[in-house]
Amino acid sequence: MSEPTCAPEAVGLCAERLERVDGWMRRYVESGRLAGLSVTVARRGEIAFARAHGLCDLARGRPMARDTILRIYSMTKPLTSVAVMMLYEEGRFQLDDPVTRFLPEFRGMRVLTGGSRRKWENVPAERDITIRDLLTHTSGLTYGFMESTLVDAMYRDEGIDFQTAETSLAEVVAKAASLPLLSQPGAEWNYSIGTDVLGHLVAVVSGQPFDAFLRERIIRPLGMVDTDFHVPAEKLARFASNYAHGEGGRLTLIDDAVEGRYAHPRRVASGGGGLVSTAADYARFCRFILNRGELDGVRLLGRKSVDLMTTNHLRGDLADMGQPRFSESSYAGIGFGLGFSVMLDPAKAQILGTPGEVAWGGAASTAFWIDPAEELFVILLTQLMPSSALPLRRELRVLTYAALVDQAGPTARR
Structure with a gap:
């Protein structure tokens, strides 16, 4: 597993408070509610926290790691939205x-x-x-x-x-x-x-076939080396199994890593939920969004297009548009842009956050959020369905934001 690239204090995070995330992860694994999970916290272009606990495959005893490949389901949607915006920028x-x-x-x-x-x-x-x-x-x-x-x-x-x-x-x-x-x-x-x-x-x-477009125009240029619509044979040893809570809350296998449907190419490439990825790969995508369309000298979108994507496009919040709650989260105070949810009012949402922060998650309890004002992104990866089974996203949000201890923005840099 890749090590963090900086000490938390170097980017305005408290190491002691970030250790609460580690304890939270261990408790979920030790209680048997999750087989395994990984969390990545990055700020100002540096990874300050990258931990994994538990197993990605209970039957085979394989550990969860930063290079574990997981089903990201609806975290596919932002990549598809980027594909649409690339064609929009071409005047199509x-x-x-x-x-x-x-x-x-x-x-x-x-x-x-x-x-x-x-x-x-x-x-x-x-x-x-x-x-x-x-x-x-x-x-x-x-x-x-x-x-x-x-x-x-x-x-x-x-x-x-x-x-x-x-x-x-x-x-x-x-x-x-x-x-x-x-x-x-x-x-x-x-x-x-x-x-x-x-x-x-x-x-x-x-x-061009949709899966080919995504690979050639987005996934490969961003260096997302383990992201695709299926897992090739040589990578199956790194692929996680997917679970649900069965009788008595025990974890029950619902899709095996080696024998499941992701082990072979898919007939239909789902832009809404078909990709698998890793913590390292999705961190590259988050950096690309945080950099407003560019990563390591590769620009896929103009900065104004990313600004438009990350702006609320609704009349008010999601609750105003007929969706008061979705998964385990309240949608009061939350809007929606072009492929992401958008934080409008943390007080109304009754959760820590920043106006303008964008986020989304996947059906197997995965999640990410990107906070431009704090120059921060967080990635949670696990494999538990449905995503409403545990309040993982809300709990992790509180734990990570509680570790911010400096002033946000360029004036905080010294």
Whole structure:
């Protein structure tokens, strides 16, 4: 495992307080609630804390490490959003363009108003879905796993699941377009397959398969050497198994590292949740965002594009847009940009943080946040589903922010 590149005090963090993170990690492993986890804390371009505890594979006794490869699920979404913004910068489209300009299957969408699975009531969509709607999860699309609405049930009935589909990206998108929307485009925030649709959009606009575009234009240029849509045979020994809490809270295997579906190339590259990655790789992506589009001399986006991505695009916060809570977190005081949540008001969110901080997480309890004002990013990696099983993100947020002991910004540097 890579060692930190600086002493915490050199970047305004308290080493003693950061050790609380280590104790917190050990308690989760020793209690059996997590098989293993890793945490990375970086500030001002230096890694101040990088620890791993426990196992990434209980059956084989393999330790969790900084180079352990894990399913990052929805932490894929920011990379897909960067791909969209790269094409936007090339003048291929405007963010308020209707997606029907490139994906005609979304013409004439209907919005569910009631009824049953067999006979649903609906009205016409008042306008087409735009590219920005897809980026901000305000398109009216949804996810089948939500299991809370009639439209969710239709997704399950029709097999609209980009993680398990064995057809093609285009076919799954077309099937989703044949079903009604959950709400009028732009009216509500509903977490959705919108970023998977954007993956297909990237393929159509670029003329290149989505997975190839992501590898060639983002993953390789950023030096993310272990990030991909599957794990090759020579790296399977570093891949983590995925778990859930079973009877009595005991960890139960739900996807084996060696024999699971990530051991082979996938038919559908999910822009919403298909990637695997490591702590070291995702730290490179966080640095790229914190540097406003550039890393180690490689610029993929202009700084103004990153500024736009990390700005709230909603009318108020997520609670104002119909989503008071998601996973284990309250969404009062939290907005959404183009691929990330955006902290608006820590007091309203009732959690430590900074206005302008961006974040997101994955279904297996992974998370990251980037705080430009504090020149800080934090990465949490583990493999436990669902992400609401434990309050990991909120607890780690408090522990890491409590370790900040200097004044933020350039004036603090000496």
